[in-house]
Amino acid sequence: MKLLSAIILGVFAYIGLHYSVLRQPLTIGYIKGAYDFKTQYAKSLGEARKIVILGGSSSLFGVRCQVIAEETHLPCVNMAVTAGIGIDLMLTKTEGVIHPGDIVILPLEYDFYSTKAEDLLANATANTYLATYDHSLLAQQEWRRIGTALLSLSIEDVYSSLVEMSLQTIGVQRRFRISQLTAQGDMTGNTLELAADYSSYIASVPGIVPKVEDGAGLTLINSFIARQLQRQVHIYGTDPTTVDDGTNLAPGFLAVEQVWLQSGAKFLALPNRGRYPQNWFYDTAYHLNETGQINHSKALAEHLKTAEGINNGPP
Amino acid sequence: MLFHSPEFLFAFLPVTLVLFYALSRLGAGVAVVWLLVASLGFYAWWDWRYLGVLVPSILFNYGIGEAIRSRERSARKVMLWLGLGGNLVTLGIFKYGTFFSETINGLIGAPVIWFPEIGLPLGISFFTFTQIAYLVDVYAGKVTTRDPITYGLFVTYFPHLIAGPILHHAEMMPQFRDPNAGRLNWGHLQSGFALFLIGLFKKLVLADTFGQWVGPAFDQAQTLSFVEAWSASLSYTFQLYFDFSGYSDMAIALGLMMNVQLPVNFNSPYRACNIQDFWNRWHITLSRFLRDYVYIPLGGNRRGSTRTLINLFLVFLIGGLWHGAGWTFIAWGAVHGLAIVLHRLWRGTGLRFPSWFGWLATFLFVNAAWVLFRAESWDDALKVYRGMIGFSGFSLPAQIMMLMPPALQTLFTSVVTLPWISGGTIMGLVNCALLLMTAIGLVLLPVNSQGLLNRPLLYVACTAAFPFVVQAVMFRQTASTFLYFRF
Numbered sequence: 080m081k082l083l084s085a086i087i088l089g090v091f092a093y094i095g096l097h098y099s100v101l102r103q104p105l106t107i108g109y110i111k112g113a114y115d116f117k118t119q120y121a122k123s124l125g126e127a128r129k130i131v132i133l134g135g136s137s138s139l140f141g142v143r144c145q146v147i148a149e150e151t152h153l154p155c156v157n158m159a160v161t162a163g164i165g166i167d168l169m170l171t172k173t174e175g176v177i178h179p180g181d182i183v184i185l186p187l188e189y190d191f192y193s194t195k196a197e198d199l200l201a202n203a204t205a206n207t208y209l210a211t212y213d214h215s216l217l218a219q220q221e222w223r224r225i226g227t228a229l230l231s232l233s234i235e236d237v238y239s240s241l242v243e244m245s246l247q248t249i250g251v252q253r254r255f256r257i258s259q260l261t262a263q264g265d266m267t268g269n270t271l272e273l274a275a276d277y278s279s280y281i282a283s284v285p286g287i288v289p290k291v292e293d294g295a296g297l298t299l300i301n302s303f304i305a306r307q308l309q310r311q312v313h314i315y316g317t318d319p320t321t322v323d324d325g326t327n328l329a330p331g332f333l334a335v336e337q338v339w340l341q342s343g344a345k346f347l348a349l350p351n352r353g354r355y356p357q358n359w360f361y362d363t364a365y366h367l368n369e370t371g372q373i374n375h376s377k378a379l380a381e382h383l384k385t386a387e388g389i390n391n392g393p394p
Numbered sequence: 395m396l397f398h399s400p401e402f403l404f405a406f407l408p409v410t411l412v413l414f415y416a417l418s419r420l421g422a423g424v425a426v427v428w429l430l431v432a433s434l435g436f437y438a439w440w441d442w443r444y445l446g447v448l449v450p451s452i453l454f455n456y457g458i459g460e461a462i463r464s465r466e467r468s469a470r471k472v473m474l475w476l477g478l479g480g481n482l483v484t485l486g487i488f489k490y491g492t493f494f495s496e497t498i499n500g501l502i503g504a505p506v507i508w509f510p511e512i513g514l515p516l517g518i519s520f521f522t523f524t525q526i527a528y529l530v531d532v533y534a535g536k537v538t539t540r541d542p543i544t545y546g547l548f549v550t551y552f553p554h555l556i557a558g559p560i561l562h563h564a565e566m567m568p569q570f571r572d573p574n575a576g577r578l579n580w581g582h583l584q585s586g587f588a589l590f591l592i593g594l595f596k597k598l599v600l601a602d603t604f605g606q607w608v609g610p611a612f613d614q615a616q617t618l619s620f621v622e623a624w625s626a627s628l629s630y631t632f633q634l635y636f637d638f639s640g641y642s643d644m645a646i647a648l649g650l651m652m653n654v655q656l657p658v659n660f661n662s663p664y665r666a667c668n669i670q671d672f673w674n675r676w677h678i679t680l681s682r683f684l685r686d687y688v689y690i691p692l693g694g695n696r697r698g699s700t701r702t703l704i705n706l707f708l709v710f711l712i713g714g715l716w717h718g719a720g721w722t723f724i725a726w727g728a729v730h731g732l733a734i735v736l737h738r739l740w741r742g743t744g745l746r747f748p749s750w751f752g753w754l755a756t757f758l759f760v761n762a763a764w765v766l767f768r769a770e771s772w773d774d775a776l777k778v779y780r781g782m783i784g785f786s787g788f789s790l791p792a793q794i795m796m797l798m799p800p801a802l803q804t805l806f807t808s809v810v811t812l813p814w815i816s817g818g819t820i821m822g823l824v825n826c827a828l829l830l831m832t833a834i835g836l837v838l839l840p841v842n843s844q845g846l847l848n849r850p851l852l853y854v855a856c857t858a859a860f861p862f863v864v865q866a867v868m869f870r871q872t873a874s875t876f877l878y879f880r881f
Contacts, residue, residue, distance in 0.1 A: 080584075081584065081853050082584050082587055082588050082591075082853060082856060084853075085588075085853040085854070085856040085857040085860070086856060086857070086860045088857050089856065089857035089858060089859070089860045089861050090860065090861050090864075092857065092861075093861035093862075094861075106821065201869050203869070227868065230861065230864055230865050230868055231865065231868075231869065232861075232862075232865060233599075233603075233862070233865055233866070233869070234599050234600075234603060234829070234862055235603065235822075235825045235829070238824070238825045238828045238829065239821050239824075239825060242821070242824050242825075242828070243821075251797070254793065276792070276810050277810050280810050280811065280813075283813075362810070
């Protein structure tokens with residue numbers, strides 16, 4: 080009886096701490112803040128037709144909506160925050176700001192095309208996000224996901240929370256901050272000068288290979304495409320930005336492209352498939368530096384100008 | 395079947411316990427047969443073919459034991475040597491054959507000896523040593539129980555079979571035959587489950603968390619900077635302790651659930667203030683075995699001080715070899731043997747260090763020696779040592795250096811990330827430092843898990859441990875085995 084009481088008390092205390100006390104403001108809190116900021120901008124556009132960028136941090140660092148908006152004369156919102164939150168929550172968080180007639184571009188990180196259901200369930204970032212910062216989204220999840228999120232607090236999370244809460248109290252800020260975002264939600268501050276510190280690290284990182292495998296990730300992408308097409312949204316897949324290490328990735332590119340085409344969506348295939356030299360990147364092999372970001376966005380906008388849906392309303 | 399696997403927790407353990415208590419009503423003998431069957435099933439779950447080593451080993455040793463008992467003095471000695479030889483040959487074939495053939499081939503520079511690659515049966519070192527002790531004691535006339543089923547259970551008893559504690563027949567066989575052993579004792583059952591939970595916490599939450607930082611640094615990195623090398627070596631020091639003592643807690647807890655008292659294997663070893671004290675607290679049942687069946691037969695301290703020191707050194711050399719067939723294990727045993735010898739000599743001078751210094755020196759020595767124990771090769775060990783000494787540079791991430799006083803900043807080179815510890819993230823590095831500090835605090839606590847038994851504090855510990863254990867089980871990508879399974 081003593082043991083049972085101890086266990087029950089432990090579970091309640093643990094969930095209570097996770098749900099309402101411990102926070103990770105610099106890492107997980109940033110995700111919530113970034114989504115709120117971007118959603119607010121998207122909503123401020125009302126029912127006006129707009130371009131929406133949906134992806135992980137490669138789109139946050141790799142796409143400048145400012146540039147795309149200037150080139151296409153359509154408002155653009157960069158809804159990309161981080162791939163760490165998982166394809167399921169990423170799609171859900173953005174779907175609410177998409178209206179019929181919008182042009183949605185998804186430069187999804189290649190990992191999402193082979194994500195498995197168990198990866199989604201075990202996603203520590205997503206679970207912590209749900210349990211600590213987005214209780215309304217948590218309530219929309221199925222019971223298994225709710226249980227997983229509430230029981231996702233690891234011993235490392237406890238330390239991270241205590242450290243991040245302390246750092247926030249003394250005013251320490253994260254390397255990437257919401258204040259660095261443009262009004263449209265693009266990341267700035269990823270300058271060439273700062274990128275120099277990371278050059279040797281990027282040189283050591285292996286190349287990224289596109290891969291498509293059946294699983295929860297692919298199912299979610301396909302159903303998202305189907306829903307948007309039904310809502311008369313113009314939906315485009317495209318490649319994320321990656322380091323060009325000379326490897327022949329044609330089969331992987333073809334497989335990714337087929338996902339979109341077979342679902343009835345379009346695919347914006349840039350001539351270089353989003354591959355750039357190492358010195359175009361900032362701190363990881365997925366994140367472009369500012370110069371690379373602007374140039375890549377110009378190339379993307381150039382392609383978009385001729386894309387269906389740019390010059391007209393719902394198809 | 396791992397103790398933390400769902401098949402053990404939700405199938406094997408409940409079925410074994412329920413049937414044990416149910417069959418005990420029919421008599422202790424029936425319950426013993428059931429536990430023997432269950433233990434063999436537990437062992438066969440890993441790989442049924444290993445029963446082909448375990449069962450003949452039991453039959454051989456029991457047979458030799460009976461032969462020793464029934465013969466005249468001179469014949470008894472022959473039978474004892476036959477038994478010892480049989481056990482050592484078995485161990486030699488399965489555990490050391492490849493090592494010796496590779497060593498000889500390496501020395502000669504040509505493949506003159508070929509030894510087939512055969513798997514290492516789990517727990518072979520444990521069940522072989524257990525039975526050697528049995529034979530020696532039969533020879534000495536110290537064994538009274540002769541029942542073969544009880545003997546079989548003593549060797550195979552599933553809580554200890556794979557990774558100890560190393561049991562002694564005199565403390566186990568009478569317990570299995572105790573008619574009260576099958577009486578349901580709710581107090582024991584509750585304490586057993588609580589201690590099992592503490593063991594799971596040590597293994598799944600602490601050891602496995604440290605473990606994820608150890609592998610990349612030891613096995614994949616080309617060089618390790620100062621902070622990375624110390625983080626890796628300390629992480630392994632705590633991984634090994636929490637892994638093995640967690641396993642021992644679970645084994646003792648399982649015994650307790652069946653009213654069987656298994657010997658304590660750990661007594662806060664990292665609180666030791668000298669190396670002898672450390673060995674009185676670490677893997678106590680192995681130390682006991684080596685003392686009773688190696689050190690004392692070698693002459694112990696009865697043949698003068700020089701021979702005592704040689705005997706001590708030899709015992710640790712054998713202890714190193716027992717752990718693994720590799721030169722790094724032998725070197726690990728040798729450095730511990732040397733440390734024990736130096737400690738003896740130092741003690742003889744009558745001089746004393748302050749206890750805090752003794753603790754620090756012992757802990758740092760043990761930590762440094764574990765590098766040999768963990769490293770897959772000399773090169774890996776040297777890589778870690780070079781880093782710990784500072785030969786591979788003093789680097790820290792710029793974001794951490796920004797928070798340091800300027801005087802300290804001058805000691806380090808600013809880098810973006812330390813790739814070989816904590817997944818290369820800044821927060822991971824901070825977490826690693828904090829968890830290391832927590833671990834030091836835990837191992838220095840005046841009360842350890844054994845001391846918690848029958849105290850209210852045990853249930854307070856369970857309150858904190860249970861949800862984290864559930865979290866670890868739920869989010870485990872792959873089940874991690876216990877480190878001592880390989881021995």
